[in-house]
Each structure stands twice: as structure tokens, then as C-alpha cells.
Amino acid sequence: xxxxxxxxxxxxxxxxxxxxxxxxxxxxxxxxxxxxxxxxxxxxxxxxxxxxxxxxxxxxxxxxxxxxxxxxxxxxxxxxxxxxxxxxxxxxxxxxxxxxxxxxxxxxxxxxxxxxxxxxxxxxxxxxxxxxxxxxxxxxxxxxxxxxxxxxxxxxxxxxxxxxxxxxxxxxxxxxxxxxxxxxxxxxxxxxxxxxxxxxxxxxxxxxxxxxxxxxxxxxxxxxxxxxxxxxxxxxxxxxxxxxxxxxxxxxxxxxxxxxxxxxxxxxxxxxxxx
Numbered sequence: 069x070x071x072x073x074x075x076x077x078x079x080x081x082x083x084x085x086x087x088x089x090x091x092x093x094x095x096x097x098x099x100x101x102x103x104x105x106x107x108x109x110x111x112x113x114x115x116x117x118x119x120x121x122x123x124x125x126x127x128x129x130x131x132x133x134x135x136x137x138x139x140x141x142x143x144x145x146x147x148x149x150x151x152x153x154x155x156x157x158x159x160x161x162x163x164x165x166x167x168x169x170x171x172x173x174x175x176x177x178x179x180x181x182x183x184x185x186x187x188x189x190x191x192x193x194x195x196x197x198x199x200x201x202x203x204x205x206x207x208x209x210x211x212x213x214x215x216x217x218x219x220x221x222x223x224x225x226x227x228x229x230x231x232x233x234x235x236x237x238x239x240x241x242x243x244x245x246x247x248x249x250x251x252x253x254x255x256x257x258x259x260x261x262x263x264x265x266x267x268x269x270x271x272x273x274x275x276x277x278x279x280x281x282x283x284x285x286x287x288x289x290x291x292x293x294x295x296x297x298x299x300x301x302x303x304x305x306x307x308x309x310x311x312x313x314x315x316x317x318x319x320x321x322x323x324x325x326x327x328x329x330x331x332x333x334x335x336x337x338x339x340x341x342x343x
Contacts, residue, residue, distance in 0.1 A: 119148045121218035123270075125336035126156075127310035129318035131280075132329055141168040141209075142278045142329035143176050149187045154218060155180070158276040158333050159211035159230060162252075171207045175200065175253065179213065189213045189226035193253065193261040197228065200254035208254035212276055214335075221268040221337055226261040228253045231279050231289065234296050238271030242301030244293050273304050273313065274335040280328035281321045295320055310336040 118126045128144050141161035149155050157179060161172045179196045186192055192213055200209070210230035216223045225233075225245075229252030236242035247264035268274060275296055282292025296317055303313040314334045321330040 118146045124218040125310040127314040127334040129314045129332045142331040143172050144333045154216045155183050156214040160278045161209045175209045187215050190261040190263040193228050197253045208252045210252045223266045226263050234275040234300050236273045236300035236304035242297050268337045276333040278331045280330035310334040
């Protein structure tokens, strides 16, 4: 009899182990499917083509998160405005899952649609903020929007809770823009977003990025921004193409050990910008 109980116990243990293994495989398959869906959803919502203008060079790079389900929140966009200027946006949605990817699509589509009614960056972010609040989502998003005149290099920008962008000029100067931003989109009604004016000079560069590029377990955001600033300064002095700088910046994100998506949008100008 004892021998029989031992056999029964062993069979029961094997059955439980088999059941747990099957459940683990199902969960792993579900997670893999969710990751693939979130990545596909996000990539499908990112622009396939970038606008062109004489002397204007735009370059983008995107890298999904390194770990787990942390994917779905970052985006970039660039599109022509009705007055001939170029709209440029980059942002990051709270959360890293399918819901974040879907909300990202709503933010990007809403911002682009509203930009045809008003391309003024501060007003555009304010209207987008009100639109997102009307949707009743519990998510929020950070964003930087710029309006660039490629003929003159004149640019206006506004930020909604997003990290500042990096600038560099052909004479060797570079830094992180010092401007006043507002809170993220989708948190509070009636927000005003200050507008800052810049000029993209011949041979100069602006680098817009998400925090996954410059912040992670192995690097503080200030150090990450300094790293990108150095790269931008070297690229501007050496006359490197925007694509080369974007590739270098996203490569540097690997050293951050980022657990978030990473997106980069580089804006360069080599045309005869007028004073």
C-alpha cells in the first residue's frame, strides 16, 4: 500500500507540473502577442514619409524598449502646414502597453488635425489638451511641437511636460534649449503653453528626443542630455548628415540601459537661411 500511494502522489505531482507548464506557456504566448501587437500598432501609426523642402534635412530613429512589455508610448511626426511651414512633433504617452499605443495614435491624429486649424504651437497644444480631456481617458502624454519656416530658419516651439530639445550650430556652439514648458497633455483644462522662438541657422541642428534616449538605470537625464549635446555639436561642426547624427544618438541610447521606447527627430538646415 505505501508503494501505491507513492506512485499516486508522483502521478499527481507530474500532472500539476504539466498544468503549470502549460499555463506558463500560454501566458508567455499572450505576452509575446501583446508585444508584437503594440509594436505593430505603434509602427503603423508613425509617419511613413517626411516632408521635404530646399535645404531642409529631417531624420528619425525609433527603438523599442529593451525589456518586457514596455512598448507603445513614443511617437514623432513631421508634416507640411497650409502656410508652407513644417510642423514637427515628438511625444511620449504614459504607459507601455497596447492601450498606450492606441492613445498615442489618438494624440498624434488629433494634434495633426488641429494643426490645420492653428499651427501656432502654444494654441495647438492647448487645443490638443482640451481634446484629450474630452475623450475621458485616464492616460496623459508629453509633447513638443515646433513650427519651422524652412526658407528663413525661423522656428517657434512649445512643450507640454516633455524634455527639452538640443541645439547645435556650425560654429561649434551647442546646448539644451532653456525654455518654459507647460504640464503634460490630458491632465488639466485651461492650460496656456508658452511659445519660444528660435532660429535654425545654416549648418545648424535641432535634436528632439524622448526620455528613453537620455534616461535609464545607468544614466541620469542630465548626463544623457549632455551626451546628446556633445554629439550634436560634433555633428554640426563636422557637417555630418542628419541621418548620421540620428543613428549615433539612438545608438547612444543603448548605453542608457533604457526600459522605455526611444525616439529621435533631427532637424538640419543647409539652405540659404535669410536674416
